[in-house]
Amino acid sequence: MNNPILLIGKPGSSKTVFLSQLYLRLQKQKSTLKLYDQVPNLSLIIDALNELADGKEPTPTHSEQSLDFMLPIQSDGQRFDLICPEYGGEQVNQIIINRELDNRWKTAVSNSNNWLFFIRLSEINKAEDIADITPNANNVTPIPRDEDHILSDQVFYIELLQILLFYKFNDYHFKNAKVRLTVALTCWDELQTKDKPEDYLKKELPLLHSFINANWETNNWSILGLSAQQFRLTDKASQDKYAIEGPEKFGFLIDKDGNRTDDITQLIVNAVL
Numbered sequence: 001m002n003n004p005i006l007l008i009g010k011p012g013s014s015k016t017v018f019l020s021q022l023y024l025r026l027q028k029q030k031s032t033l034k035l036y037d038q039v040p041n042l043s044l045i046i047d048a049l050n051e052l053a054d055g056k057e058p059t060p061t062h063s064e065q066s067l068d069f070m071l072p073i074q075s076d077g078q079r080f081d082l083i084c085p086e087y088g089g090e091q092v093n094q095i096i097i098n099r100e101l102d103n104r105w106k107t108a109v110s111n112s113n114n115w116l117f118f119i120r121l122s123e124i125n126k127a128e129d130i131a132d133i134t135p136n137a138n139n140v141t142p143i144p145r146d147e148d149h150i151l152s153d154q155v156f157y158i159e160l161l162q163i164l165l166f167y168k169f170n171d172y173h174f175k176n177a178k179v180r181l182t183v184a185l186t187c188w189d190e191l192q193t194k195d196k197p198e199d200y201l202k203k204e205l206p207l208l209h210s211f212i213n214a215n216w217e218t219n220n221w222s223i224l225g226l227s228a229q230q231f232r233l234t235d236k237a238s239q240d241k242y243a244i245e246g247p248e249k250f251g252f253l254i255d256k257d258g259n260r261t262d263d264i265t266q267l268i269v270n271a272v273l
């Protein structure tokens with residue numbers, strides 16, 4: 001049985017690290033989910049697997065790459081083939097620039113009722129808040145020109161969801177019960193918070209939280225924290241930990257109640273209908 005998950009995330013949002021760590025967890029049998037067969041297209045993540053095993057951060061995925069990564073998964077005796085695209089996140093930026101999906105994305109959106117939405121909150125840009133500007137007669141802030149206009153990430157994510165919902169023929173009269181939406185706040189280790197993931201999103205991106213809450217059935221969406229890598233691999237001590245103990249020893253998930261588990265495959269359990 002095929003069970004396509006649409007993984008949606010901007011560049012640098014941890015897509016490749018997550019798919020690599022997910023594969024390693026499954027392969028080393030360190031999770032509730034298991035593989036029931038060989039993974040057919042491992043070449044898609046082989047460079048990232050090698051880099052992580054050497055304690056190096058993976059190279060960004062080529063923006064042209066857009067291929068499906070398939071994992072034959074077994075859960076409680078049930079088998080399903082998880083299909084998840086591995087692509088350069090620059091494509092997501094292009095969706096917002098062009099306000100449309102190319103054919104591959106159209107097919108992916110129409111085939112999947114499980115959307116896994118990656119947001120790296122440590123890297124978001126926020127719109128300038130007028131309340132933060134102190135008027136000063138000697139230093140008048142120039143009025144921004146049109147070409148200076150940049151979407152805040154919060155608006156970016158809402159626009160993106162609206163575009164995806166448009167191609168899913170969403171009827172805004174009803175709350176969404178068809179597409180299961182799982183928001184993963186990635187690189188959770190960088191946030192240094194004890195908040196529950198939903199509380200944190202509400203604090204950081206309140207409009208996005210309201211948009212999702214207003215448009216999805218309560219039991220059809222959730223927010224989790226994900227740290228697929230657990231820490232940056234920029235210093236020698238961290239690199240050595242990866243190289244000596246193995247990447248699969250690291251990474252964790254924060255469930256919606258704020259509890260931590262090392263079994264990051266639970267994100268898939270949560271994301272699949």
Ligand SMILES: Nc1nc2c(ncn2[C@@H]2O[C@H](COP(=O)(O)OP(=O)(O)OP(=O)(O)O)[C@@H](O)[C@H]2O)c(=O)[nH]1
Pocket residue numbers: 009010011012013014015016017018057058059060061062087088089090186187188189190226227228229230231232233
């Ligand atoms: N601290 C920390 N860094 C992470 C984590 N996951 C990924 N990173 C780092 O963030 C950067 C981006 O991660 P990738 O997995 O390549 O992101 P991506 O979404 O595949 O990016 P593109 O391929 O450009 O679309 C890399 O330098 C990773 O090492 C994490 O959980 N914690």
Ligand SMILES: [Mg+2]
Pocket residue numbers: 015016017059060061087088089
């Ligand atoms: Mg990538």
